Amino acid sequence: MGLAAEDVERLDSIIKRSRPLHRGDHLFRGGERFRSLYVVKTGSVKTYAPSEEGGEQVLGFHLPGEIIGLDAIDKSCHACSAKVLETSAICEVPFQRFEELATSIPSLQHQMYRLLSKEIGQDADMLLLLGKKNAEERLAAFLSSMSSRLSKRGLSPTDFYLSMSRHEIGSYLGLAVETVSRLFTRFQEDGLLRVDRKHVEVLNLPALEMMAGSAPSSTHKQRSN
Amino acid sequence: MGLAAEDVERLDSIIKRSRPLHRGDHLFRGGERFRSLYVVKTGSVKTYAPSEEGGEQVLGFHLPGEIIGLDAIDKSCHACSAKVLETSAICEVPFQRFEELATSIPSLQHQMYRLLSKEIGQDADMLLLLGKKNAEERLAAFLSSMSSRLSKRGLSPTDFYLSMSRHEIGSYLGLAVETVSRLFTRFQEDGLLRVDRKHVEVLNLPALEMMAGSAPSSTHKQRSN
DNA sequence: ATTGACGCTTGATGCATGTCAACTTGAGTT
DNA sequence: AACTCAAGTTGACATGCATCAAGCGTCAAT
Numbered sequence: 001m002g003l004a005a006e007d008v009e010r011l012d013s014i015i016k017r018s019r020p021l022h023r024g025d026h027l028f029r030g031g032e033r034f035r036s037l038y039v040v041k042t043g044s045v046k047t048y049a050p051s052e053e054g055g056e057q058v059l060g061f062h063l064p065g066e067i068i069g070l071d072a073i074d075k076s077c078h079a080c081s082a083k084v085l086e087t088s089a090i091c092e093v094p095f096q097r098f099e100e101l102a103t104s105i106p107s108l109q110h111q112m113y114r115l116l117s118k119e120i121g122q123d124a125d126m127l128l129l130l131g132k133k134n135a136e137e138r139l140a141a142f143l144s145s146m147s148s149r150l151s152k153r154g155l156s157p158t159d160f161y162l163s164m165s166r167h168e169i170g171s172y173l174g175l176a177v178e179t180v181s182r183l184f185t186r187f188q189e190d191g192l193l194r195v196d197r198k199h200v201e202v203l204n205l206p207a208l209e210m211m212a213g214s215a216p217s218s219t220h221k222q223r224s225n
Numbered sequence: 226m227g228l229a230a231e232d233v234e235r236l237d238s239i240i241k242r243s244r245p246l247h248r249g250d251h252l253f254r255g256g257e258r259f260r261s262l263y264v265v266k267t268g269s270v271k272t273y274a275p276s277e278e279g280g281e282q283v284l285g286f287h288l289p290g291e292i293i294g295l296d297a298i299d300k301s302c303h304a305c306s307a308k309v310l311e312t313s314a315i316c317e318v319p320f321q322r323f324e325e326l327a328t329s330i331p332s333l334q335h336q337m338y339r340l341l342s343k344e345i346g347q348d349a350d351m352l353l354l355l356g357k358k359n360a361e362e363r364l365a366a367f368l369s370s371m372s373s374r375l376s377k378r379g380l381s382p383t384d385f386y387l388s389m390s391r392h393e394i395g396s397y398l399g400l401a402v403e404t405v406s407r408l409f410t411r412f413q414e415d416g417l418l419r420v421d422r423k424h425v426e427v428l429n430l431p432a433l434e435m436m437a438g439s440a441p442s443s444t445h446k447q448r449s450n
Numbered sequence: 451a452t453t454g455a456c457g458c459t460t461g462a463t464g465c466a467t468g469t470c471a472a473c474t475t476g477a478g479t480t
Numbered sequence: 481a482a483c484t485c486a487a488g489t490t491g492a493c494a495t496g497c498a499t500c501a502a503g504c505g506t507c508a509a510t
Contacts (some may be wrong), residue, residue, distance in 0.1 A: 015459065052449035057353050064414060071349055074341035080349070099338070103331050110324065116341035124296055124305065125349035128274060128282050130355035131399035135497065174356035176498050181459050197506085199456085360467065391488065401468050406489055422476080422488085 003108050010101060015122075016092040026088065027068060027082035034072035036092045040064050043088020044163045049080045049111075058172040061085070061164060063146075064153050069095075070119050109139065132176050138173040139183045141212035143193075147202060158202040165225040227332050236333065237328060240264075241317040252293060252307035259297035261317045265289050268313020269388045274305045276394075283397040286310075286389060288371075289378050294320075295344050300316065310388040345383040355399050363398040364408045366437035370416075372427060 003011070017037075020043075021027075025095070030050055038045075042107070045062040054199050064069050072078045081205065088109055102109040129141055151157035170180045187193045192208055194201040202208060228236070240350055241261075245268075248250075252263050255275055263270075270287040297303045298320065309315070327334040327361050341413055376382035387394070395405045412418045417433055419426040427433060 049349070057357055059349055059352060070342055070384065071345040074339045074346055079346055099331075099335065103328070103334060106324075106328050109328060109334065111326070112338070113341070114299045115336070116345065117295055120296040120341065120344050121299055121304055121347060123345060123352065124274070124284055127284060127348065127351055127355060131396070132282055171356070176500080177458080178460080179497060181457095182497095185459075235497075390486095402468060402488080403469080403490080406487095407467095 001111055003105070003111075007105050007108065011098075011103075014097045014101060016094070016210055018090060018092060021084045021088050021090055022086060023086050025084045027084065028078045029081045032078050032079055034069065034076045034078055034095065036094050037070065037098070038068040038082070039091040040066050040068070041089035041091055043090075044085045045082050045084055045088060045090070046164060046168060047082045056171065058164075058168050059173065060170075063149050066114060066149075067115065067119075070116055135173075135175050135179050135183060136186075137212060138175060139169075139180065139187070140208045142169065142173055143200070143202065144205075144209045144212045146209075147205060158205060160200055162198045162200060193210060226336055228336075228355045229331070232330050232333065235330075236323075236340045239319060239322045239326060241319070243317060244317060246309045246313050246315055248309060248311055250309045252309070254306040255303055257303050259294065259301045259303055259320065261319050262295065262323070263290050263293040263307070264316040264318065265293070266314035268315075269310045270307055270313060270315070271310055271389060271393060272305050272307045280395065283389075283393050286393075286397065288374050291374075292340065293339055294345075330409075360398075360400050360404050360408060361411075362436060363400060364405065364412070365433050367394065367398055368425070368427065369430075369437045372430060372433075383436055384429060385425055387423045387425060 027045065028034075040062050042064055044064075045068060047059045047062065047068060048056045049059060050056050059124055062082075068082050069078070071080070102112055111169050133141065146160065147157040147161070150160050162174075166180045166184075167177045169175075170177045173180070184193070187208075188195050192202070192204045194203060252270065253259075265287050267289055269289075270293060272284045272287065272293060273281045274284060274417045276279050279443060288305075293307050294303070296305070327337055354363055358366065370383040371385065371387070375385050389397075390444070391405045391409075392402045394400075395402045398405070409418070409420050410434075413420050
């Protein structure tokens with residue numbers, strides 16, 4: 001991404017590779033001091049805000065190639081927790097060293113700005129989703145997003161396993177588990193998907209994307225505020 | 226904020242100050258090329274995503290001291306539009322120059338990371354709000370936020386004018402105008418506020434903050450997913 | 451194989467909030 | 481003043497989705 005080979009090497013040298021982590025392991029917990037960013041190599045991770053009395057709000061799912069912890073730079077302290085959803089390989093990037101390195105490599109610094117900015121843009125998309133879209137559009141958007149993110153990594157955009165539970169999907173999308181379950185059933189009935197537990201086959205990706213693109217399916221429009 | 230006087234001067238020298246802008250003026254529109262960040266000096270600005278057929282989703286309100294345009298760094302192109310809500314003084318910071326400057330001032334670079342990170346953290350708060358909170362909690366959170374942001378700038382935390390319409394508040398909070406209106410009325414009946422058009426007096430700030438802090442008021446709890 | 455726990459699905463019901471409609475108010479214009 | 485128009489308020493009604501409840505498949509441990 002526009003870095004000299006020598007710089008890539010320098011960057012590589014500060015990255016820590018840990019042994020594979022397993023389902024349920026934490027990368028960090030809310031309240032801990034922020035030291036490193038984490039990059040998913042393989043597997044998947046969820047970030048969530050533990051709320052009082054056991055409830056939790058899922059803030060995001062992180063697939064290979066994606067970065068975790070950007071929100072903690074500001075306060076030098078993690079506001080959320082990150083938990084591994086399946087056996088995963090994660091790289092740790094000590095932030096202070098990274099920052100020193102970025103100072104001497106302008107193009108790295110620029111990439112970092114872009115990365116942070118991209119995250120902000122994605123959050124804005126999510127805001128729009130939660131603010132304006134109905135249940136059906138939300139799940140369609142979620143599946144479209146999974147599809148495109150996986151295909152970016154060379155995986156099938158139409159055949160994949162969801163490492164998160166229905167409950168976690170619901171929390172992420174601001175829906176009840178039951179609603180998510182019903183929608184999976186409906187999407188299958190409508191010939192959009194074939195679903196078996198965590199295994200999803202997308203049969204009609206364009207239709208899903210259309211649905212996600214804020215075009216209510218029923219003739220009845222709601223939340224047009 | 227940890228910058229040498231000399232560096233502050235250098236930063237100052239790249240900032241453009243424009244004549245005051247007026248209600249309805251645009252800082253930029255979605256699709257335009259990204260060149261500068263904007264800092265609100267006085268007044269207020271809203272950012273919004275124009276959707277097809279005239280509808281718009283309000284993405285944020287920006288008060289004095291706050292920065293606009295961070296989401297556009299990634300694609301070098303604005304994804305949303307920014308419109309001035311009242312007569313305002315706005316500073317323009319050409320981003321390319323800023324970036325060059327940051328390269329030679331490590332502490333400025335660090336501040337920039339913090340700024341971007343902070344934005345991400347705030348978006349996460351908003352995600353939580355839209356995903357989990359009911360109408361009452363949302364408006365309480367909105368008012369608490371306005372209160373604290375204004376007081377940071379030395380303005381009254383309990384007596385202020387809202388420069389945005391009820392419709393815009395509704396769009397921002399994912400609620401219908403009517404719901405917002407009813408809530409203002411209810412808050413007033415409950416002795417939390419005194420409201421007259423755009424003028425708001427907060428009579429019981431702690432109660433508002435309590436309400437916003439994801440504690441459902443009615444005994445009936447909902448959206449505990 | 452049995453048990454238990456958990457995640458998922460499905461149906462029935464209720465409520466919060468969206469939608470529709472009518473009215474009021476305030477601000478600007480003539 | 482009288483008029484106009486947008487913004488806000490309020491009431492009546494409709495509905496999408498949460499909630500409650502029950503049942504079922506799956507998996508791990510015994």
